[in-house]
Amino acid sequence: xxxxxxxxxxxxPYDRMLGLNRRQRTLLLTVLAIILLGTVFFLxxxxxxxxxATNLALRNLPPSWEHPFGxxxxxxxxxxxxxxxxxxxxxxxxxxxxxxxxISLLLGLAAATLGKWVDEIIAWxxxxxxALPHLVTLLLISFTLGxxxxxxxxxxxxxxxxxxxxxxxxxxLQLRSAxxxxxxxxxxxxxxxxATKHILPxxxxxxxxxxxxxxxxxxxxxxxxxxxxxGLSPHQPAIGIILSESMRYLxxxxxxLAFFPGLSLLIIIRTFDVLGENLKLxxxxxxxxx
Amino acid sequence: xxxxxLAELQDxxxxxxxxxQGQVKELKLVPSALKKPILEIQNLxxxxxxxxxxxxxxxxxxxxxxxxxxxxxxxxxxxGSSGAGKSLLAHAIMGVLPKKAVVEGKIFYxxxxxxxxxQKELRGKEIALIPQSVNSLDPLxxxxxxVRLGVKDQDAKKVQxxxxxxxxxxxxxxxxxxxxxxxxxxxxxxxxxxVASSDVQVIIADEPTPGLDPEVLEETLTHFRxxxxxxxxxxxxxxxxxxALKIADRVAVFYAGTTVEIAxxxxxxxxxDKLRHPYTKALWRALPQNDFIPIPGAQPQPNELPSGCFFxxxxxxxxxxxxxxxxxxxxxxxxxxxxxNAS
Amino acid sequence: xxxxxxxxxxxxxxxxWILKDVSLTLQSGEIVGISGPSGYGKTTLCRxxxxxxxxxxxxxxxxxxxxxxxxxxxxxxVFQHPEKxxxxxWPIKKILKESWEPEDWILQALGIEKEWLNRWPxxxxxxxxxxICVARALNPETRFLIADEMTTMLDAILQAKIWQAVLxxxxxxxxxxxxxxxxxxLLKRLCTRILRIEDLNNVKK
Numbered sequence: 158x159x160x161x162x163x164x165x166x167x168x169x170p171y172d173r174m175l176g177l178n179r180r181q182r183t184l185l186l187t188v189l190a191i192i193l194l195g196t197v198f199f200l201x202x203x204x205x206x207x208x209x210a211t212n213l214a215l216r217n218l219p220p221s222w223e224h225p226f227g228x229x230x231x232x233x234x235x236x237x238x239x240x241x242x243x244x245x246x247x248x249x250x251x252x253x254x255x256x257x258x259x260i261s262l263l264l265g266l267a268a269a270t271l272g273k274w275v276d277e278i279i280a281w282x283x284x285x286x287x288a289l290p291h292l293v294t295l296l297l298i299s300f301t302l303g304x305x306x307x308x309x310x311x312x313x314x315x316x317x318x319x320x321x322x323x324x325x326x327x328x329x330l331q332l333r334s335a336x337x338x339x340x341x342x343x344x345x346x347x348x349x350x351x352a353t354k355h356i357l358p359x360x361x362x363x364x365x366x367x368x369x370x371x372x373x374x375x376x377x378x379x380x381x382x383x384x385x386x387x388g389l390s391p392h393q394p395a396i397g398i399i400l401s402e403s404m405r406y407l408x409x410x411x412x413x414l415a416f417f418p419g420l421s422l423l424i425i426i427r428t429f430d431v432l433g434e435n436l437k438l439x440x441x442x443x444x445x446x447x
Numbered sequence: 448x449x450x451x452x453l454a455e456l457q458d459x460x461x462x463x464x465x466x467x468q469g470q471v472k473e474l475k476l477v478p479s480a481l482k483k484p485i486l487e488i489q490n491l492x493x494x495x496x497x498x499x500x501x502x503x504x505x506x507x508x509x510x511x512x513x514x515x516x517x518x519x520x521x522x523x524x525x526x527g528s529s530g531a532g533k534s535l536l537a538h539a540i541m542g543v544l545p546k547k548a549v550v551e552g553k554i555f556y557x558x559x560x561x562x563x564x565x566q567k568e569l570r571g572k573e574i575a576l577i578p579q580s581v582n583s584l585d586p587l588x589x590x591x592x593x594v595r596l597g598v599k600d601q602d603a604k605k606v607q608x609x610x611x612x613x614x615x616x617x618x619x620x621x622x623x624x625x626x627x628x629x630x631x632x633x634x635x636x637x638x639x640x641x642v643a644s645s646d647v648q649v650i651i652a653d654e655p656t657p658g659l660d661p662e663v664l665e666e667t668l669t670h671f672r673x674x675x676x677x678x679x680x681x682x683x684x685x686x687x688x689x690x691a692l693k694i695a696d697r698v699a700v701f702y703a704g705t706t707v708e709i710a711x712x713x714x715x716x717x718x719x720d721k722l723r724h725p726y727t728k729a730l731w732r733a734l735p736q737n738d739f740i741p742i743p744g745a746q747p748q749p750n751e752l753p754s755g756c757f758f759x760x761x762x763x764x765x766x767x768x769x770x771x772x773x774x775x776x777x778x779x780x781x782x783x784x785x786x787x788n789a790s
Numbered sequence: 791x792x793x794x795x796x797x798x799x800x801x802x803x804x805x806x807w808i809l810k811d812v813s814l815t816l817q818s819g820e821i822v823g824i825s826g827p828s829g830y831g832k833t834t835l836c837r838x839x840x841x842x843x844x845x846x847x848x849x850x851x852x853x854x855x856x857x858x859x860x861x862x863x864x865x866x867x868v869f870q871h872p873e874k875x876x877x878x879x880w881p882i883k884k885i886l887k888e889s890w891e892p893e894d895w896i897l898q899a900l901g902i903e904k905e906w907l908n909r910w911p912x913x914x915x916x917x918x919x920x921x922i923c924v925a926r927a928l929n930p931e932t933r934f935l936i937a938d939e940m941t942t943m944l945d946a947i948l949q950a951k952i953w954q955a956v957l958x959x960x961x962x963x964x965x966x967x968x969x970x971x972x973x974x975x976l977l978k979r980l981c982t983r984i985l986r987i988e989d990l991n992n993v994k995k
């Protein structure tokens with residue numbers, strides 16, 4: 158509000174970098190992040206299979222202008238391989254993150270709206286899962302389900318839901334006791350109306366941001382599980398496979414097989430992080446105070 | 448300055464008597480213009496940068512032109528609507544505005560201009576602030592200790608016990624935590640914290656309306672009155688006119704970020720004829736104990752200030768010149784007013 | 791209509807009662823005031839009368855019937871802090887529409903500008919928001935209005951304006967109004983009957 162509330166008292170004129178204020182910088186970063194991710198995805202999907210055909214004449218080439226990331230032991234272009242790998246990782250990450258976020262949403266909502274017993278049980282579950290070291294749990298679940306895509310997606314989903322569920326539960330609980338929600342009831346609105354018109358719109362931004370921030374986790378875990386041999390098989394060359402296969406060639410000096418894919422993975426993950434944080438600032442300024 | 452009524456003359460006589468008998472340390476009714484103010488604020492302006500719809504920034508003047516003199520032995524009250532504007536004045540004097548605030552104008556203490564270094568030295572010692580919220584107290588520190596923290600170069604415990612006694616707090620209370628005290632007691636602790644330092648000359652109280660409990664309110668106001676009678680300068684910032692009029696010596700009326708009138712408290716009586724600015728008159732008349740009649744329009748917000756006099760859109764006396772330039776504060780009948788048409 | 795509170799006792803935690811054995815009545819068309827120091831349960835009483843809390847003992851009735859648990863409540867409460875009483879993500883228009891669409895003359899009487907309807911809550915000041923809340927509470931189905939320090943934070947001119955409008959509408963619709971305020975002058979000006987919370991509330995202090 159304009160009076161008495163520091164919410165609108167924001168940055169000073171000299172908080173400008175590159176001639177942009179904080180809000181504009183946030184938007185710019187968000188757009189750049191989306192462009193980068195979009196490019197990777199585009200390249201991954203639309204590069205023809207011929208680009209990564211085996212070509213034994215071009216084996217083991219270090220990075221050059223024609224092959225910026227070098228080639229591997231089968232003569233395949235590492236750049237396109239990396240792009241495709243990342244794309245696959247992103248897709249898997251999306252699936253796993255969505256599954257996890259969905260569980261979080263359902264359990265978070267349930268805990269906040271279905272009464273004390275349900276809340277206690279779910280709170281207990283949250284504490285339980287948070288106490289377990291999630292990488293170990295993930296490995297176990299993945300292994301038990303026989304690895305592969307199913308193992309990874311279910312593994313990630315079951316180990317990453319607690320944090321977001323807690324946030325959603327807190328949000329909803331707080332909303333239910335808000336003055337304006339109580340007033341809404343006295344104005345004659347039904348519980349369903351209040352849930353969809355008051356509560357859900359508040360929760361959705363948190364949910365989306367939580368979802369996006371889960372991506373890096375999901376992708377990273379896919380890569381590490383596969384790297385350790387518990388995840389995808391070489392038929393599905395996501396980044397994890399690329400990295401694990403490259404290990405064999407490191408001692409021979411073919412550093413580019415691990416370096417570029419690894420670096421690309423890092424950049425993509427950071428980009429998702431940046432995207433998530435900036436979206437949080439843009440979508441939800443009320444909760445994202447500096 | 449001519450005395451305007453028998454009542455006024457009698458006021459002067461009584462005041463002089465009190466002074467002679469040592470009941471007050473300073474003559475109150477010396478015309479303020481002749482008194483040397485201990486604290487003087489000249490043309491203070493404070494702006495912030497704000498994000499408007501979309502992504503652009505806009506500079507907003509929360510205080511446009513605030514000038515007021517605070518004298519020793521007097522309670523000066525700044526009255527205005529609830530809002531960020533007036534409270535920022537307290538922070539500006541103490542030198543604790545957020546870094547993002549852009550400040551213009553000058554503040555003089557004991558005749559010389561204040562700068563950040565000087566403010567730091569004076570803060571808590573000669574100039575003390577009684578904050579709005581009792582939450583300013585450290586919840587994890589016993590109240591006795593919090594009061595003692597403000598005492599320097601003296602036997603802290605002795606001073607703290609003395610000031611506790613003065614404000615009706617028991618010695619045992621000094622080892623209690625804030626959550627163990629009632630609202631009224633917390634208010635008294637806040638005052639004690641501010642006046643514990645024996646050097647204190649100016650006390651600024653920011654919106655001390657303590658949860659609207661009439662008893663505690665009366666008590667708090669009495670304390671402020673006593674402080675003034677002891678020769679200190681008290682600057683009270685509030686939105687509550689009733690409370691202001693109970694203890695003020697002089698009232699500065701704040702509208703849309705500017706002082707529009709500074710009047711002695713006795714002008715607030717009857718139909719408000721003695722008041723100078725149309726807004727002050729309207730405010731007085733709108734009180735439930737008077738006419739309870741509003742005037743149309745509303746106070747403009749900081750980012751929608753009209754050109755010229757800010758009150759012009761609602762003013763019954765508005766003329767052409769009023770919308771052209773913001774009038775200066777000028778002296779009229781022993782008070783100050785920012786109006787082209789006041790007499 | 792008659793709004794009646796009979797022997798209300800209320801506590802938040804098991805150790806202390808906030809209200810003990812409080813009774814009062816409010817007729818349609820009456821303007822009753824409640825004065826008194828803070829800490830004596832004035833706000834809690836308001837919330838109970840408007841159905842926001844259920845008393846452990848005693849009951850609130852409307853012409854003998856309990857307050858409705860769902861559907862529009864004819865007893866409407868205007869909160870002291872308007873910022874918390876509106877959904878910050880809704881435009882003002884939607885906030886008003888949740889209750890009803892007031893005619894122009896009501897907006898004018900309360901000094902609500904048409905252009906505010908398209909703004910967001912954080913763009914309006916406390917005084918402006920409070921006027922929206924009052925307009926929202928003056929739904930045609932409202933029979934009783936409870937004003938809990940409704941104009942305390944507003945300047946005297948705005949206070950006079952809002953009350954003139956509310957009194958006019960209350961008179962037109964024969965509403966019962968309960969005014970809670972610490973301002974004795976305001977209560978004397980508005981109310982036909984003034985009750986003191988210290989007399990109503992039998993909690994030992």
